[in-house]
Amino acid sequence: MSGQAKSRPNGMENIVIIGIGLIGGSFAKDIRRLRPKTQVLGIDANLEHLNEAEQLGIIDGTTTYQDLSKADMVIVSIPVDALVQELPKILDAVDDDCVVIDAGSTKALACKVVENHSKRRNFLACHPIAGTEFSGPSAALEGLYDGKTNIICEVEKTAFKLQERALELFQQLGMRIRYMNPEAHDKHIAYVSHLSHISSFMLGKTVIEKEKNERDIFDMAGSGFESTVRLAKSSPAMWTPIFEQNKENVVETLEEYILNLTEFKQLLLNDEFEKVYQEMDNTNRIKEILKGIPVGNEK
Amino acid sequence: MSGQAKSRPNGMENIVIIGIGLIGGSFAKDIRRLRPKTQVLGIDANLEHLNEAEQLGIIDGTTTYQDLSKADMVIVSIPVDALVQELPKILDAVDDDCVVIDAGSTKALACKVVENHSKRRNFLACHPIAGTEFSGPSAALEGLYDGKTNIICEVEKTAFKLQERALELFQQLGMRIRYMNPEAHDKHIAYVSHLSHISSFMLGKTVIEKEKNERDIFDMAGSGFESTVRLAKSSPAMWTPIFEQNKENVVETLEEYILNLTEFKQLLLNDEFEKVYQEMDNTNRIKEILKGIPVGNEK
Incomplete structure:
Protein backbone atom coordinates (compact mmCIF):
# COMPACT_ATOMS: atom_id res chain seq x y z
CA MET A 1 0.00 0.00 0.00
CA SER A 2 1.36 3.37 -0.95
CA GLY A 3 -0.36 4.75 2.15
CA GLN A 4 1.96 2.79 4.35
CA ALA A 5 5.00 3.46 2.20
CA LYS A 6 4.50 7.21 2.47
CA SER A 7 5.65 7.65 6.03
CA ARG A 8 7.92 4.63 6.44
CA PRO A 9 9.59 3.16 3.37
CA ASN A 10 9.31 -0.37 4.76
CA GLY A 11 5.58 0.01 5.48
CA MET A 12 6.24 -0.12 9.23
CA GLU A 13 3.97 2.79 10.06
CA ASN A 14 2.81 3.58 13.57
CA ILE A 15 -0.80 4.43 14.24
CA VAL A 16 -1.97 5.48 17.69
CA ILE A 17 -5.64 5.29 18.66
CA ILE A 18 -6.61 7.57 21.54
CA GLY A 19 -9.85 6.25 23.02
CA ILE A 20 -10.09 2.57 22.25
CA GLY A 21 -13.83 2.06 22.48
CA LEU A 22 -16.36 1.14 19.81
CA ILE A 23 -15.13 3.75 17.31
CA GLY A 24 -11.40 3.59 17.98
CA GLY A 25 -11.46 -0.16 18.44
CA SER A 26 -13.21 -0.64 15.10
CA PHE A 27 -10.57 1.51 13.39
CA ALA A 28 -7.86 -0.57 15.10
CA LYS A 29 -9.39 -3.89 14.06
CA ASP A 30 -9.63 -2.91 10.41
CA ILE A 31 -6.19 -1.34 10.28
CA ARG A 32 -4.61 -4.47 11.73
CA ARG A 33 -6.51 -6.62 9.27
CA LEU A 34 -5.82 -4.48 6.20
CA ARG A 35 -2.29 -3.37 7.05
CA PRO A 36 -0.53 -6.23 8.79
CA LYS A 37 2.79 -4.36 8.98
CA THR A 38 1.30 -1.38 10.79
CA GLN A 39 1.80 -1.12 14.52
CA VAL A 40 -1.42 -0.04 16.23
CA LEU A 41 -1.00 1.31 19.76
CA GLY A 42 -3.68 2.47 22.16
CA ILE A 43 -4.13 5.21 24.75
CA ASP A 44 -7.19 5.37 26.96
CA ALA A 45 -8.02 7.20 30.18
CA ASN A 46 -10.01 4.11 31.10
CA LEU A 47 -7.34 1.53 31.95
CA GLU A 48 -9.84 -1.29 32.01
CA HIS A 49 -10.76 -0.54 28.41
CA LEU A 50 -7.11 -0.32 27.49
CA ASN A 51 -6.32 -3.72 29.03
CA GLU A 52 -9.42 -5.21 27.47
CA ALA A 53 -8.41 -3.92 24.03
CA GLU A 54 -4.97 -5.45 24.42
CA GLN A 55 -6.35 -8.74 25.65
CA LEU A 56 -8.84 -8.84 22.77
CA GLY A 57 -5.92 -8.32 20.38
CA ILE A 58 -7.47 -5.11 19.04
CA ILE A 59 -4.19 -3.21 19.59
CA ASP A 60 -0.56 -4.30 19.48
CA GLY A 61 0.21 -2.50 22.71
CA THR A 62 -0.19 0.72 24.63
CA THR A 63 1.66 4.01 24.50
CA THR A 64 1.65 7.48 26.09
CA TYR A 65 1.51 11.12 25.00
CA GLN A 66 5.32 11.25 25.57
CA ASP A 67 5.78 8.77 22.74
CA LEU A 68 3.26 10.33 20.34
CA SER A 69 6.14 11.86 18.37
CA LYS A 70 6.77 8.39 16.88
CA ALA A 71 3.29 8.19 15.38
CA ASP A 72 2.50 8.63 11.68
CA MET A 73 -1.18 8.89 12.39
CA VAL A 74 -3.23 9.51 15.53
CA ILE A 75 -6.95 8.74 15.58
CA VAL A 76 -8.75 10.48 18.44
CA SER A 77 -12.05 8.81 19.28
CA ILE A 78 -13.08 10.12 22.70
CA PRO A 79 -16.18 11.95 23.96
CA VAL A 80 -16.30 15.47 22.52
CA ASP A 81 -15.77 17.19 25.90
CA ALA A 82 -12.49 15.30 26.31
CA LEU A 83 -11.71 15.90 22.64
CA VAL A 84 -11.66 19.69 22.91
CA GLN A 85 -9.40 19.45 25.97
CA GLU A 86 -7.00 16.85 24.58
CA LEU A 87 -6.71 17.91 20.95
CA PRO A 88 -4.32 20.85 21.55
CA LYS A 89 -2.12 18.65 23.78
CA ILE A 90 -2.08 15.89 21.20
CA LEU A 91 -1.05 18.34 18.48
CA ASP A 92 1.68 19.63 20.82
CA ALA A 93 3.00 16.09 21.21
CA VAL A 94 3.03 14.82 17.62
CA ASP A 95 5.73 15.13 14.99
CA ASP A 96 5.41 17.57 12.08
CA ASP A 97 4.74 14.70 9.71
CA CYS A 98 1.93 13.12 11.74
CA VAL A 99 -1.75 13.44 10.84
CA VAL A 100 -4.22 13.70 13.73
CA ILE A 101 -7.77 12.62 12.86
CA ASP A 102 -10.72 12.99 15.20
CA ALA A 103 -14.07 11.23 15.11
CA GLY A 104 -16.25 13.63 17.09
CA SER A 105 -19.99 13.97 16.50
CA THR A 106 -19.74 17.75 16.79
CA LYS A 107 -17.26 19.70 14.73
CA ALA A 108 -17.48 23.46 15.39
CA LEU A 109 -15.84 23.54 18.83
CA ALA A 110 -13.11 21.03 17.96
CA CYS A 111 -12.14 23.14 14.95
CA LYS A 112 -12.36 26.29 17.04
CA VAL A 113 -10.04 25.12 19.84
CA VAL A 114 -7.21 24.40 17.41
CA GLU A 115 -7.77 27.20 14.89
CA ASN A 116 -4.64 29.05 16.00
CA HIS A 117 -2.58 26.02 16.99
CA SER A 118 0.87 25.96 15.40
CA LYS A 119 0.15 22.41 14.19
CA ARG A 120 -3.35 23.12 12.81
CA ARG A 121 -2.17 21.72 9.47
CA ASN A 122 -1.61 18.34 11.15
CA PHE A 123 -5.28 18.02 12.10
CA LEU A 124 -8.07 16.61 9.95
CA ALA A 125 -11.54 17.15 11.44
CA CYS A 126 -13.71 14.10 10.72
CA HIS A 127 -17.03 12.59 11.67
CA PRO A 128 -17.40 9.01 10.55
CA ILE A 129 -21.15 8.33 10.54
CA ALA A 130 -20.83 4.86 11.99
CA GLY A 131 -21.30 3.14 15.28
CA THR A 132 -23.89 1.30 17.30
CA GLU A 133 -25.72 2.00 20.55
CA PHE A 134 -23.02 0.02 22.40
CA SER A 135 -19.64 1.19 23.68
CA GLY A 136 -16.24 0.00 24.86
CA PRO A 137 -13.61 -2.09 23.04
CA SER A 138 -15.73 -5.24 23.17
CA ALA A 139 -18.29 -3.40 21.02
CA ALA A 140 -15.71 -2.80 18.25
CA LEU A 141 -16.73 -4.28 14.90
CA GLU A 142 -14.67 -5.34 11.91
CA GLY A 143 -15.85 -3.66 8.72
CA LEU A 144 -17.85 -1.04 10.64
CA TYR A 145 -16.79 1.74 8.27
CA ASP A 146 -17.37 -0.09 5.02
CA GLY A 147 -19.85 1.87 2.90
CA LYS A 148 -20.31 4.56 5.57
CA THR A 149 -20.03 8.32 5.16
CA ASN A 150 -17.13 10.24 6.63
CA ILE A 151 -17.71 13.97 6.90
CA ILE A 152 -14.53 16.02 6.71
CA CYS A 153 -14.55 19.65 7.83
CA GLU A 154 -12.14 22.47 6.94
CA VAL A 155 -10.14 20.15 4.71
CA GLU A 156 -8.30 23.16 3.30
CA LYS A 157 -6.63 23.74 6.66
CA THR A 158 -4.89 20.35 6.65
CA ALA A 159 -1.50 19.81 4.95
CA PHE A 160 -2.08 18.23 1.55
CA LYS A 161 0.12 15.17 2.05
CA LEU A 162 -1.48 14.52 5.43
CA GLN A 163 -4.98 14.75 3.91
CA GLU A 164 -3.79 12.24 1.38
CA ARG A 165 -2.53 9.84 4.03
CA ALA A 166 -5.84 9.98 5.87
CA LEU A 167 -7.89 9.60 2.69
CA GLU A 168 -5.93 6.53 1.69
CA LEU A 169 -6.98 4.89 4.94
CA PHE A 170 -10.63 5.95 4.55
CA GLN A 171 -10.65 4.61 1.02
CA GLN A 172 -9.16 1.34 2.17
CA LEU A 173 -11.90 1.10 4.80
CA GLY A 174 -14.52 1.63 2.10
CA MET A 175 -15.78 5.01 3.35
CA ARG A 176 -17.37 7.66 1.17
CA ILE A 177 -16.23 11.21 1.85
CA ARG A 178 -18.35 14.36 2.14
CA TYR A 179 -16.81 17.81 2.71
CA MET A 180 -18.68 20.35 4.80
CA ASN A 181 -17.97 23.33 7.02
CA PRO A 182 -18.20 22.70 10.79
CA GLU A 183 -21.23 24.94 11.32
CA ALA A 184 -23.23 23.27 8.55
CA MET B 1 -52.71 -32.56 12.87
CA SER B 2 -55.59 -32.85 15.30
CA GLY B 3 -56.37 -29.19 14.53
CA GLN B 4 -57.31 -30.12 11.01
CA ALA B 5 -59.12 -33.24 12.02
CA LYS B 6 -61.42 -31.33 14.33
CA SER B 7 -63.58 -29.66 11.73
CA ARG B 8 -63.22 -32.07 8.81
CA PRO B 9 -62.35 -35.70 9.47
CA ASN B 10 -60.23 -35.88 6.30
CA GLY B 11 -58.23 -32.79 7.23
CA MET B 12 -59.79 -30.87 4.32
CA GLU B 13 -60.53 -27.75 6.35
CA ASN B 14 -61.40 -24.44 4.75
CA ILE B 15 -59.82 -21.24 5.97
CA VAL B 16 -60.85 -17.86 4.60
CA ILE B 17 -58.61 -14.83 4.97
CA ILE B 18 -60.42 -11.49 4.72
CA GLY B 19 -57.83 -8.82 3.89
CA ILE B 20 -54.95 -10.51 2.14
CA GLY B 21 -52.19 -7.98 2.87
CA LEU B 22 -49.05 -8.30 4.95
CA ILE B 23 -50.85 -9.80 7.97
CA GLY B 24 -53.42 -11.96 6.19
CA GLY B 25 -50.94 -12.98 3.51
CA SER B 26 -48.42 -14.10 6.11
CA PHE B 27 -51.10 -16.22 7.82
CA ALA B 28 -52.02 -17.72 4.44
CA LYS B 29 -48.42 -18.53 3.54
CA ASP B 30 -47.76 -20.36 6.79
CA ILE B 31 -51.08 -22.21 6.79
CA ARG B 32 -50.45 -23.47 3.26
CA ARG B 33 -46.95 -24.55 4.23
CA LEU B 34 -47.89 -26.20 7.53
CA ARG B 35 -51.26 -27.67 6.53
CA PRO B 36 -51.02 -28.79 2.91
CA LYS B 37 -54.53 -30.24 2.90
CA THR B 38 -56.15 -26.99 4.02
CA GLN B 39 -57.85 -24.86 1.40
CA VAL B 40 -56.99 -21.17 1.93
CA LEU B 41 -59.31 -18.72 0.18
CA GLY B 42 -59.07 -14.94 0.10
CA ILE B 43 -61.47 -12.00 0.17
CA ASP B 44 -60.25 -8.45 -0.30
CA ALA B 45 -61.98 -5.17 -1.12
CA ASN B 46 -58.85 -4.36 -3.13
CA LEU B 47 -59.14 -6.58 -6.21
CA GLU B 48 -55.58 -5.84 -7.24
CA HIS B 49 -54.34 -7.24 -3.95
CA LEU B 50 -56.62 -10.24 -4.33
CA ASN B 51 -55.32 -11.00 -7.83
CA GLU B 52 -51.76 -10.45 -6.69
CA ALA B 53 -52.22 -12.85 -3.78
CA GLU B 54 -53.59 -15.50 -6.13
CA GLN B 55 -50.81 -14.97 -8.65
CA LEU B 56 -48.19 -15.16 -5.91
CA GLY B 57 -49.71 -18.47 -4.82
CA ILE B 58 -50.45 -17.13 -1.35
CA ILE B 59 -54.09 -18.30 -1.56
CA ASP B 60 -55.72 -21.23 -3.35
CA GLY B 61 -58.47 -19.04 -4.69
CA THR B 62 -61.00 -16.37 -3.87
CA THR B 63 -64.42 -16.53 -2.29
CA THR B 64 -67.28 -14.25 -1.18
CA TYR B 65 -69.32 -13.52 1.96
CA GLN B 66 -72.08 -15.66 0.41
CA ASP B 67 -69.83 -18.70 0.69
CA LEU B 68 -68.45 -17.96 4.16
CA SER B 69 -70.76 -20.63 5.60
CA LYS B 70 -68.35 -23.24 4.22
CA ALA B 71 -65.43 -21.90 6.28
CA ASP B 72 -64.03 -23.60 9.38
CA MET B 73 -61.98 -20.55 10.24
CA VAL B 74 -62.05 -16.93 9.10
CA ILE B 75 -59.10 -14.65 9.76
CA VAL B 76 -60.00 -10.97 9.44
CA SER B 77 -56.95 -8.79 8.82
CA ILE B 78 -58.24 -5.46 7.59
CA PRO B 79 -57.84 -1.87 8.86
CA VAL B 80 -59.67 -1.42 12.16
CA ASP B 81 -62.27 0.98 10.71
CA ALA B 82 -63.31 -1.66 8.19
CA LEU B 83 -63.05 -4.33 10.89
CA VAL B 84 -65.74 -2.82 13.10
CA GLN B 85 -68.05 -2.48 10.08
CA GLU B 86 -67.44 -5.93 8.64
CA LEU B 87 -67.17 -8.07 11.76
CA PRO B 88 -70.96 -8.25 12.45
CA LYS B 89 -71.62 -9.10 8.78
CA ILE B 90 -68.95 -11.78 8.82
CA LEU B 91 -70.44 -13.33 11.95
CA ASP B 92 -73.86 -13.23 10.26
CA ALA B 93 -72.46 -15.15 7.31
CA VAL B 94 -70.48 -17.91 9.00
CA ASP B 95 -71.64 -21.30 10.17
CA ASP B 96 -72.17 -22.07 13.87
CA ASP B 97 -69.03 -24.19 13.90
CA CYS B 98 -66.72 -21.53 12.40
CA VAL B 99 -64.21 -19.50 14.41
CA VAL B 100 -63.67 -15.88 13.34
CA ILE B 101 -60.33 -14.41 14.40
CA ASP B 102 -59.39 -10.78 13.93
CA ALA B 103 -55.93 -9.19 13.95
CA GLY B 104 -56.74 -5.59 14.77
CA SER B 105 -54.33 -3.29 16.62
CA THR B 106 -57.17 -1.91 18.74
CA LYS B 107 -59.48 -4.22 20.61
CA ALA B 108 -62.08 -2.29 22.62
CA LEU B 109 -64.32 -1.16 19.74
CA ALA B 110 -64.13 -4.50 17.90
CA CYS B 111 -65.25 -6.30 21.05
CA LYS B 112 -67.93 -3.69 21.65
CA VAL B 113 -69.55 -3.91 18.19
CA VAL B 114 -70.15 -7.64 18.55
CA GLU B 115 -70.87 -7.86 22.26
CA ASN B 116 -74.55 -8.60 21.66
CA HIS B 117 -74.18 -10.46 18.39
CA SER B 118 -75.90 -13.85 18.38
CA LYS B 119 -72.64 -15.40 17.17
CA ARG B 120 -70.37 -13.65 19.70
CA ARG B 121 -69.13 -17.09 20.78
CA ASN B 122 -67.74 -17.63 17.27
CA PHE B 123 -65.41 -14.65 17.56
CA LEU B 124 -61.90 -14.63 19.07
CA ALA B 125 -60.45 -11.12 19.49
CA CYS B 126 -56.72 -11.23 18.74
CA HIS B 127 -53.81 -8.90 18.17
CA PRO B 128 -50.77 -10.67 16.80
CA ILE B 129 -47.83 -8.36 17.57
CA ALA B 130 -46.15 -8.92 14.26
CA GLY B 131 -45.71 -7.11 10.99
CA THR B 132 -43.41 -4.73 9.23
CA GLU B 133 -43.70 -1.17 7.97
CA PHE B 134 -44.71 -2.54 4.56
CA SER B 135 -48.13 -3.58 3.31
CA GLY B 136 -49.95 -5.60 0.67
CA PRO B 137 -49.70 -9.30 -0.26
CA SER B 138 -46.19 -8.90 -1.67
CA ALA B 139 -45.05 -7.88 1.84
CA ALA B 140 -46.31 -11.17 3.32
CA LEU B 141 -43.57 -13.16 5.06
CA GLU B 142 -43.26 -16.84 5.81
CA GLY B 143 -42.60 -17.46 9.50
CA LEU B 144 -43.66 -13.93 10.46
CA TYR B 145 -45.51 -15.16 13.54
CA ASP B 146 -42.85 -17.49 14.85
CA GLY B 147 -41.89 -16.45 18.39
CA LYS B 148 -44.24 -13.46 18.38
CA THR B 149 -46.85 -12.56 20.97
CA ASN B 150 -50.55 -12.91 20.23
CA ILE B 151 -52.78 -10.99 22.60
CA ILE B 152 -56.22 -12.52 23.03
CA CYS B 153 -59.03 -10.49 24.57
CA GLU B 154 -62.24 -11.68 26.23
CA VAL B 155 -61.29 -15.30 25.67
CA GLU B 156 -64.09 -16.37 28.00
CA LYS B 157 -66.65 -15.13 25.46
CA THR B 158 -65.52 -17.55 22.76
CA ALA B 159 -66.82 -21.12 22.52
CA PHE B 160 -64.28 -23.48 24.06
CA LYS B 161 -63.85 -25.76 21.07
CA LEU B 162 -63.41 -22.75 18.77
CA GLN B 163 -60.78 -21.26 21.11
CA GLU B 164 -59.05 -24.60 20.91
CA ARG B 165 -59.10 -24.63 17.11
CA ALA B 166 -57.58 -21.16 16.99
CA LEU B 167 -54.96 -21.95 19.62
CA GLU B 168 -53.86 -25.00 17.74
CA LEU B 169 -53.08 -22.82 14.77
CA PHE B 170 -51.26 -20.21 16.87
CA GLN B 171 -49.22 -22.94 18.50
CA GLN B 172 -48.35 -24.40 15.13
CA LEU B 173 -47.21 -20.94 14.00
CA GLY B 174 -44.96 -20.67 17.07
CA MET B 175 -46.83 -17.81 18.77
CA ARG B 176 -46.91 -17.17 22.49
CA ILE B 177 -50.29 -16.22 23.93
CA ARG B 178 -51.12 -13.45 26.38
CA TYR B 179 -54.65 -12.87 27.70
CA MET B 180 -55.83 -9.36 28.45
CA ASN B 181 -59.03 -7.34 28.58
CA PRO B 182 -59.65 -5.01 25.61
CA GLU B 183 -59.35 -1.80 27.65
CA ALA B 184 -56.00 -2.81 29.14
Missing part, protein backbone atom coordinates in the same frame (compact mmCIF):
# COMPACT_ATOMS: atom_id res chain seq x y z
CA HIS A 185 -22.21 19.88 9.91
CA ASP A 186 -23.41 20.70 13.41
CA LYS A 187 -26.67 22.21 12.18
CA HIS A 188 -27.67 19.30 9.97
CA ILE A 189 -26.38 16.49 12.17
CA ALA A 190 -28.67 17.85 14.90
CA TYR A 191 -31.61 16.89 12.66
CA VAL A 192 -30.46 13.56 11.30
CA SER A 193 -28.73 12.23 14.41
CA HIS A 194 -28.97 14.21 17.63
CA LEU A 195 -32.76 14.65 17.49
CA SER A 196 -33.22 10.92 16.81
CA HIS A 197 -31.34 10.17 20.01
CA ILE A 198 -33.44 12.52 22.13
CA SER A 199 -36.70 11.30 20.61
CA SER A 200 -35.61 7.77 21.42
CA PHE A 201 -34.44 8.53 24.98
CA MET A 202 -37.66 10.38 25.78
CA LEU A 203 -39.79 7.64 24.23
CA GLY A 204 -37.99 5.13 26.43
CA LYS A 205 -38.50 7.36 29.45
CA THR A 206 -42.22 7.88 28.75
CA VAL A 207 -42.90 4.19 28.42
CA ILE A 208 -40.76 3.13 31.39
CA GLU A 209 -42.43 5.73 33.63
CA LYS A 210 -45.90 4.66 32.59
CA GLU A 211 -45.28 0.98 32.76
CA LYS A 212 -43.06 0.79 35.82
CA ASN A 213 -45.63 -1.21 37.73
CA GLU A 214 -46.60 -3.38 34.83
CA ARG A 215 -43.60 -5.44 33.88
CA ASP A 216 -45.60 -7.79 31.70
CA ILE A 217 -46.57 -4.97 29.43
CA PHE A 218 -43.30 -5.14 27.58
CA ASP A 219 -44.49 -8.51 26.34
CA MET A 220 -46.74 -6.41 24.14
CA ALA A 221 -43.86 -4.56 22.58
CA GLY A 222 -42.61 -5.72 19.23
CA SER A 223 -39.67 -4.79 17.12
CA GLY A 224 -41.33 -1.51 16.06
CA PHE A 225 -40.93 -0.28 19.61
CA GLU A 226 -37.49 -1.83 19.78
CA SER A 227 -36.41 -0.04 16.63
CA THR A 228 -37.67 3.32 17.86
CA VAL A 229 -36.05 3.11 21.30
CA ARG A 230 -32.82 1.40 20.22
CA LEU A 231 -30.83 4.63 20.52
CA ALA A 232 -31.97 5.01 24.15
CA LYS A 233 -29.35 2.39 24.97
CA SER A 234 -26.62 4.86 23.96
CA SER A 235 -23.91 6.06 26.30
CA PRO A 236 -24.79 9.16 28.37
CA ALA A 237 -21.06 9.90 28.73
CA MET A 238 -20.79 10.23 24.97
CA TRP A 239 -24.06 12.05 24.36
CA THR A 240 -24.17 14.62 27.17
CA PRO A 241 -21.19 16.61 25.80
CA ILE A 242 -22.54 16.32 22.26
CA PHE A 243 -25.80 17.95 23.35
CA GLU A 244 -23.84 20.52 25.33
CA GLN A 245 -21.60 21.52 22.43
CA ASN A 246 -24.46 21.51 19.94
CA LYS A 247 -27.04 22.94 22.33
CA GLU A 248 -28.32 25.72 20.10
CA ASN A 249 -29.00 23.50 17.09
CA VAL A 250 -30.37 20.67 19.21
CA VAL A 251 -32.81 22.98 21.02
CA GLU A 252 -34.02 24.27 17.64
CA THR A 253 -34.71 20.74 16.34
CA LEU A 254 -36.45 19.85 19.60
CA GLU A 255 -38.71 22.88 19.37
CA GLU A 256 -39.76 21.96 15.86
CA TYR A 257 -40.28 18.33 16.84
CA ILE A 258 -42.39 19.27 19.88
CA LEU A 259 -44.44 21.65 17.71
CA ASN A 260 -45.14 18.90 15.17
CA LEU A 261 -46.14 16.46 17.91
CA THR A 262 -48.40 19.06 19.51
CA GLU A 263 -50.09 19.81 16.19
CA PHE A 264 -50.61 16.11 15.57
CA LYS A 265 -52.14 15.72 19.02
CA GLN A 266 -54.45 18.64 18.29
CA LEU A 267 -55.60 17.02 15.03
CA LEU A 268 -56.53 13.92 17.03
CA LEU A 269 -58.37 15.98 19.65
CA ASN A 270 -60.26 17.84 16.91
CA ASP A 271 -61.19 14.57 15.15
CA GLU A 272 -59.46 15.82 12.02
CA PHE A 273 -58.57 12.35 10.84
CA GLU A 274 -58.30 13.26 7.18
CA LYS A 275 -55.48 15.59 8.15
CA VAL A 276 -53.98 12.89 10.37
CA TYR A 277 -53.96 10.65 7.29
CA GLN A 278 -52.44 13.41 5.20
CA GLU A 279 -49.65 14.05 7.70
CA MET A 280 -48.63 10.42 7.63
CA ASP A 281 -49.03 10.14 3.88
CA ASN A 282 -46.74 13.15 3.35
CA THR A 283 -44.14 11.68 5.67
CA ASN A 284 -44.20 8.34 3.85
CA ARG A 285 -41.77 10.07 1.45
CA ILE A 286 -39.13 9.08 3.96
CA LYS A 287 -39.14 5.70 2.16
CA GLU A 288 -37.50 7.24 -0.87
CA ILE A 289 -35.14 9.31 1.23
CA LEU A 290 -33.98 6.36 3.31
CA LYS A 291 -33.08 4.40 0.21
CA GLY A 292 -29.96 6.53 0.04
CA ILE A 293 -28.76 5.60 3.54
CA PRO A 294 -26.13 2.91 3.74
CA VAL A 295 -27.27 -0.13 5.67
CA GLY A 296 -25.53 -0.83 8.97
CA ASN A 297 -25.15 0.79 12.33
CA GLU A 298 -24.56 4.37 13.25
CA LYS A 299 -23.81 6.66 16.12
CA HIS B 185 -54.80 -3.85 25.71
CA ASP B 186 -55.68 -0.51 24.15
CA LYS B 187 -54.17 1.47 27.00
CA HIS B 188 -50.82 -0.31 27.03
CA ILE B 189 -50.46 -0.81 23.30
CA ALA B 190 -50.76 2.99 22.98
CA TYR B 191 -47.44 3.22 24.86
CA VAL B 192 -45.50 0.37 23.34
CA SER B 193 -46.72 0.70 19.77
CA HIS B 194 -48.94 3.63 18.85
CA LEU B 195 -46.70 6.28 20.44
CA SER B 196 -43.65 4.82 18.69
CA HIS B 197 -45.39 5.29 15.37
CA ILE B 198 -46.29 8.92 16.04
CA SER B 199 -42.81 9.73 17.38
CA SER B 200 -41.39 8.24 14.22
CA PHE B 201 -43.81 9.97 11.83
CA MET B 202 -43.21 13.35 13.48
CA LEU B 203 -39.44 12.82 13.49
CA GLY B 204 -39.62 12.11 9.76
CA LYS B 205 -41.78 15.18 9.24
CA THR B 206 -39.46 17.45 11.25
CA VAL B 207 -36.38 16.37 9.33
CA ILE B 208 -38.03 16.42 5.90
CA GLU B 209 -39.42 19.93 6.51
CA LYS B 210 -36.09 21.25 7.68
CA GLU B 211 -34.03 19.61 5.05
CA LYS B 212 -36.33 19.96 2.05
CA ASN B 213 -33.92 22.23 0.23
CA GLU B 214 -30.85 20.25 1.17
CA ARG B 215 -31.13 16.88 -0.43
CA ASP B 216 -27.53 16.01 0.24
CA ILE B 217 -28.08 16.23 3.96
CA PHE B 218 -29.53 12.75 4.10
CA ASP B 219 -26.03 11.58 3.21
CA MET B 220 -25.30 12.47 6.82
CA ALA B 221 -27.96 10.16 8.16
CA GLY B 222 -26.89 6.77 9.40
CA SER B 223 -28.81 3.75 10.52
CA GLY B 224 -29.60 5.38 13.89
CA PHE B 225 -31.84 7.84 12.06
CA GLU B 226 -33.11 5.03 9.86
CA SER B 227 -34.01 2.92 12.87
CA THR B 228 -35.86 5.79 14.54
CA VAL B 229 -37.89 6.78 11.46
CA ARG B 230 -38.51 3.29 10.12
CA LEU B 231 -42.12 3.28 11.32
CA ALA B 232 -42.78 6.51 9.37
CA LYS B 233 -42.98 4.29 6.29
CA SER B 234 -46.12 2.68 7.71
CA SER B 235 -49.49 2.75 5.96
CA PRO B 236 -51.67 5.80 6.77
CA ALA B 237 -54.75 3.75 5.80
CA MET B 238 -53.94 1.29 8.54
CA TRP B 239 -52.85 3.80 11.18
CA THR B 240 -55.43 6.57 10.89
CA PRO B 241 -58.31 4.40 12.14
CA ILE B 242 -56.08 2.96 14.89
CA PHE B 243 -55.40 6.46 16.20
CA GLU B 244 -59.08 7.31 15.82
CA GLN B 245 -60.30 4.28 17.77
CA ASN B 246 -57.63 4.66 20.43
CA LYS B 247 -57.66 8.45 20.49
CA GLU B 248 -57.99 8.90 24.24
CA ASN B 249 -55.08 6.65 25.14
CA VAL B 250 -52.92 7.92 22.30
CA VAL B 251 -53.46 11.56 23.28
CA GLU B 252 -52.46 10.70 26.85
CA THR B 253 -49.21 9.07 25.73
CA LEU B 254 -48.49 12.00 23.44
CA GLU B 255 -49.00 14.48 26.26
CA GLU B 256 -46.54 12.64 28.48
CA TYR B 257 -44.05 12.31 25.64
CA ILE B 258 -44.27 16.02 24.78
CA LEU B 259 -43.85 16.88 28.45
CA ASN B 260 -40.71 14.77 28.73
CA LEU B 261 -39.27 16.32 25.56
CA THR B 262 -40.06 19.81 26.82
CA GLU B 263 -38.38 19.12 30.17
CA PHE B 264 -35.32 17.75 28.41
CA LYS B 265 -35.15 20.86 26.23
CA GLN B 266 -35.40 23.00 29.34
CA LEU B 267 -32.49 21.14 30.96
CA LEU B 268 -30.41 21.94 27.89
CA LEU B 269 -31.43 25.59 27.93
CA ASN B 270 -30.57 25.82 31.66
CA ASP B 271 -27.18 24.15 31.11
CA GLU B 272 -28.16 21.43 33.57
CA PHE B 273 -26.01 18.83 31.89
CA GLU B 274 -25.64 16.62 34.95
CA LYS B 275 -29.39 16.18 34.86
CA VAL B 276 -29.24 15.60 31.11
CA TYR B 277 -26.76 12.81 31.82
CA GLN B 278 -28.98 11.43 34.56
CA GLU B 279 -32.04 11.36 32.32
CA MET B 280 -30.21 9.30 29.74
CA ASP B 281 -28.57 7.08 32.32
CA ASN B 282 -31.96 6.27 33.87
CA THR B 283 -33.41 5.44 30.48
CA ASN B 284 -30.53 3.12 29.65
CA ARG B 285 -32.54 0.57 31.68
CA ILE B 286 -34.41 0.01 28.43
CA LYS B 287 -31.53 -2.34 27.54
CA GLU B 288 -32.70 -4.85 30.12
CA ILE B 289 -36.33 -4.36 29.21
CA LEU B 290 -35.73 -4.90 25.51
CA LYS B 291 -34.02 -8.20 26.16
CA GLY B 292 -37.47 -9.65 26.66
CA ILE B 293 -38.73 -8.61 23.22
CA PRO B 294 -38.68 -11.28 20.54
CA VAL B 295 -36.49 -10.36 17.59
CA GLY B 296 -38.27 -9.73 14.31
CA ASN B 297 -40.67 -7.25 12.82
CA GLU B 298 -43.78 -5.76 14.28
CA LYS B 299 -46.73 -3.62 13.52
